[in-house]
Amino acid sequence: MTPSTDRNEALFERAKQFIPGGVNSPVRAFKAVGGTPRFVQRAQGAYFWDANGQRYIDYIGSWGPMILGHGHPAVVEAVQKAVLEGFSFGAPTEREIELAEEILSLVPSMQMVRLVSSGTEAGMSAIRLARGATGRSKLIKFEGCYHGHADALLVKAGSGLATFGNPTSAGVPPEVVQHTLVLEYNNIEQLEEAFALHGAEIACLMIEPIAGNMNLVRASVPFMRRCRELCTQHGALLVLDEVMTGFRVALGSAQSVYAREIPGFAPDLTVLGKVIGGGMPLAAFGGPRAVMEQLAPLGPVYQAGTLSGNPVATACGLATLREIRKPGFYEALSARTRSLVSGLQAAAQAEGVAFSADSEGGMFGFFLLPELPQNYAQVMKSDNARFNQLFHGLLARGVYIAPALYEAGFVSAAHSAEDIETTVAAAREIFRTLQKQ
Ligand code: PMP
Numbered sequence: 001m002t003p004s005t006d007r008n009e010a011l012f013e014r015a016k017q018f019i020p021g022g023v024n025s026p027v028r029a030f031k032a033v034g035g036t037p038r039f040v041q042r043a044q045g046a047y048f049w050d051a052n053g054q055r056y057i058d059y060i061g062s063w064g065p066m067i068l069g070h071g072h073p074a075v076v077e078a079v080q081k082a083v084l085e086g087f088s089f090g091a092p093t094e095r096e097i098e099l100a101e102e103i104l105s106l107v108p109s110m111q112m113v114r115l116v117s118s119g120t121e122a123g124m125s126a127i128r129l130a131r132g133a134t135g136r137s138k139l140i141k142f143e144g145c146y147h148g149h150a151d152a153l154l155v156k157a158g159s160g161l162a163t164f165g166n167p168t169s170a171g172v173p174p175e176v177v178q179h180t181l182v183l184e185y186n187n188i189e190q191l192e193e194a195f196a197l198h199g200a201e202i203a204c205l206m207i208e209p210i211a212g213n214m215n216l217v218r219a220s221v222p223f224m225r226r227c228r229e230l231c232t233q234h235g236a237l238l239v240l241d242e243v244m245t246g247f248r249v250a251l252g253s254a255q256s257v258y259a260r261e262i263p264g265f266a267p268d269l270t271v272l273g274k275v276i277g278g279g280m281p282l283a284a285f286g287g288p289r290a291v292m293e294q295l296a297p298l299g300p301v302y303q304a305g306t307l308s309g310n311p312v313a314t315a316c317g318l319a320t321l322r323e324i325r326k327p328g329f330y331e332a333l334s335a336r337t338r339s340l341v342s343g344l345q346a347a348a349q350a351e352g353v354a355f356s357a358d359s360e361g362g363m364f365g366f367f368l369l370p371e372l373p374q375n376y377a378q379v380m381k382s383d384n385a386r387f388n389q390l391f392h393g394l395l396a397r398g399v400y401i402a403p404a405l406y407e408a409g410f411v412s413a414a415h416s417a418e419d420i421e422t423t424v425a426a427a428r429e430i431f432r433t434l435q436k437q
Pocket residue numbers: 063117118119120121123146147148149208212213241242243244273274283
């Protein structure tokens with residue numbers, strides 16, 4: 001135990017007695033990288049402080065939501081005001097309409113939206129809606145994409161295209177995933193084969209457009225184009241999971257990035273989370289009116305939530321969206337993020353370390369690999385031990401990146417040029433000692 005982590009260590013020991021693994025979400029436990037998780041005491045701007053009072057430059061930002069940085073004054077004020085008006089009513093509020101209007105004005109593929117409390121809930125509900133609206137059962141997902149922990153999505157590829165997936169978690173009966181087909185990301189040939197075999201039975205294809213759950217891997221433009229074409233051709237719904245990319249990679253979300261390359265590109269359904277709640281439990285799914293009106297109370301697809309559209313969460317989300325739509329916001333955020341990525345790239349090159357990196361808007365990913373991977377299997381060729389050395393080296397120097405090599409990172413509007421310089425300098429020191437491959 002190093003003196004600098006002792007209070008984190010004590011809290012971790014205490015937490016483990018009462019909370020499985022000491023954490024309320026597994027990746028927080030540092031299982032992949034080893035060591036003691038930092039227990040956060042408070043956060044402000046681009047930083048958080050742990051239980052020892054140690055400061056870290058935060059490149060996780062609650063896994064994406066904190067695009068403005070922590071404790072943005074306009075957001076804090078909106079939340080404080082909302083709290084005084086009441087925590088939860090279980091009855092509609094005007095603020096829900098305002099948030100819906102704000103979201104729909106920024107993502108024009110959505111004509112209606114329903115608010116829920118987590119990305120898992122939003123993804124699960126979007127699939128139920130797609131199945132209800134098409135009257136079909138089967139769905140396609142891709143290896144390395146994460147859409148929350150709904151049973152039907154905790155699945156890995158079966159032995160071939162004719163066989164459907166196998167559960168990746170205990171407690172998920174094989175029958176529950178028997179309708180889920182898992183394909184390789186960016187593999188057009190396999191996608192075409194799957195539609196040729198099962199097209200008439202497929203309710204939806206769900207995809208992270210810029211996958212952030214295998215570090216950062218973009219769907220190639222031809223692949224995304226083919227996803228759109230095949231869904232249209234076979235009457236399946238294209239569901240973009242933008243829980244991570246929504247309002248993170250661009251004001252119009254990842255779909256606007258693809259629409260620049262694919263004229264008229266739009267998904268049928270969009271799943272949102274993270275940024276739209278600004279750090280509060282809030283997520284959403286939406287799409288065309290005719291599909292969304294299949295939901296209860298209008299239609300036969302049931303979906304509900306005691307805390308859905310929570311007044312404090314909607315105040316937080318609304319205040320966040322109003323900040324990010326200010327002119328120049330994404331230009332500045334993208335430039336800052338690019339400066340981190342290019343700085344890391346230059347540092348790695350100077351030290352002779354194989355390195356590749358990418359970013360879009362305020363989302364970035366890097367690999368200790370000479371070239372950017374295109375799918376999950378390629379991501380998993382990364383060397384864990386070297387990543388862990390980098391992770392712990394950065395942590396010791398006050399820089400907090402995701403504690404697993406298969407997670408993307410996030411820059412906020414609060415990260416300064418100096419924060420980026422400090423990070424790059426810290427990384428360079430570690431690159432110098434990193435075992436070359
Ligand atoms: N979809 C994506 C793309 C995600 O990154 C996540 C969470 N990281 C989810 C869905 C699930 O969201 P939540 O953790 O809010 O349930």
